[in-house]
Amino acid sequence: MQVSGACCENVLGYMPVPVGVAGPLRLDDQEFQVPMATTEGCLVASTNRGCRALQASGGVKSVILNDGMTRGPVVRLPSAMEASNIKLWLEKAENFQKIKEVFDSTSRFARLEKLTGCVAGRHLFLRFQSVTGDAMGMNMVSKGTEKSLAEIQRIFHNVEILSLSGNYCTDKKVAAINWLQGRGKSVVAEATIPASVIQRVLKTSAEALVDLNISKNLVGSAMAGSIGGFNAHAANIVTAIYIATGQDVAQNIASSNCITLMERSGAHGDDLYISCTMPSIEVGTVGGGTVLHPQASCLQMLGVKGASSETPGSNACQLAKIVCATYFWRTVPDVSSSSGTLVRAT
Ligand SMILES: CC(C)(COP(=O)([O-])OP(=O)([O-])OC[C@H]1O[C@@H](n2cnc3c(N)ncnc32)[C@H](O)[C@@H]1OP(=O)([O-])[O-])[C@@H](O)C(=O)NCCC(=O)NCCSC(=O)C[C@@](C)(O)CC(=O)[O-]
């Protein structure tokens, strides 16, 4: 009943995917049991191992650096001069305000925060960035963008609207813009693991982990020409949580952008400081697949089901932090297993 017309058409059944749980995950002085839907053996086990290491270390701290879903339409003008003129016009505070009023009128929660442009000949690409409450926000931002474009066209009659999405958003494709400017929630998480825990739980040393992280996640990814892939496999954790919690799974592309950094720390340099920076986590706790019962139950497990009545947007932000922290907890076994147990694990 909730599926047809909302989540799928021509429905012929459903595909059961096993759901495991990893935890307790200690994040910002709270504990979470994280549901992960996957068919890849060892994914949950290894995440659990990371949880154990970090549990003994006092857990992870995280912060939301930026919150804004984007839609990037393309319009065409008769000349590059006219395309540039509109870009410059939109950059003036009073004109941004005019467009913002139109955009914000389309939703109780979507609020235009930023509007940037890029000219390619007589093509003008715009990037509307908006907070979207607890929703991931693609429908909401698309609605606001459509109405804003109509207003721009009312003022500049020769604007030809080519596509509501000009791939400048960028949604569901690899793109440097999301890595550089962020999309959805931008999160950073950090923790320090004492040498004793590294030795006992992970059976390795801070020195070996730092060395391997540089060689693999930094130099290796640089040599491969990676965009946002400075990690072992954030995509595994992002996707498993997205399936379990009713996210738009195709958004695992930008959502998995992540750089993992490791340094030796402490008086003897044998403790390990780690951070994970994920600039484009696209999640919501309202709308899309979050309305389905099993997915809503998984959100409930994390204490972020539905809309936050106190602070709209805080449930979605908390979910983004959990996604980042879960990969964070997983990143230590990822790197340590890369040196020896990768084949045994698969
Ligand atoms: C919604 C439609 C298909 C309507 O399309 P329409 O042409 O207005 O529909 P129609 O009523 O004229 O029917 C035409 C045919 O479509 C099919 N059809 C039509 N409706 C149904 C239905 N309910 N259930 C099953 N089949 C349906 C069906 O085959 C039907 O033929 P008929 O059977 O009548 O001879 C169309 O408007 C459409 O394709 N919209 C796009 C929706 C979409 O793709 N949304 C995904 C989100 S986009 C995204 O995720 C990525 C993005 C956009 O961000 C990436 C980017 O940046 O580019």
Ligand SMILES: NC(=O)C1=CN([C@@H]2O[C@H](COP(=O)(O)OP(=O)(O)OC[C@H]3O[C@@H](n4cnc5c(N)ncnc54)[C@H](OP(=O)(O)O)[C@@H]3O)[C@@H](O)[C@H]2O)C=CC1
């Ligand atoms: N259209 C597109 O181009 C694309 C669509 N999608 C799909 O879009 C869907 C997600 O779109 P999204 O915009 O997130 O969801 P919805 O389209 O479901 O929009 C959210 C709705 O919930 C309402 N709402 C109630 N409480 C809240 C709250 N606290 N915070 C935010 N909204 C609230 C909003 O109100 P109000 O009406 O006041 O805004 C709005 O009507 C997914 O199914 C996804 O797969 C994915 C990619 C592209």
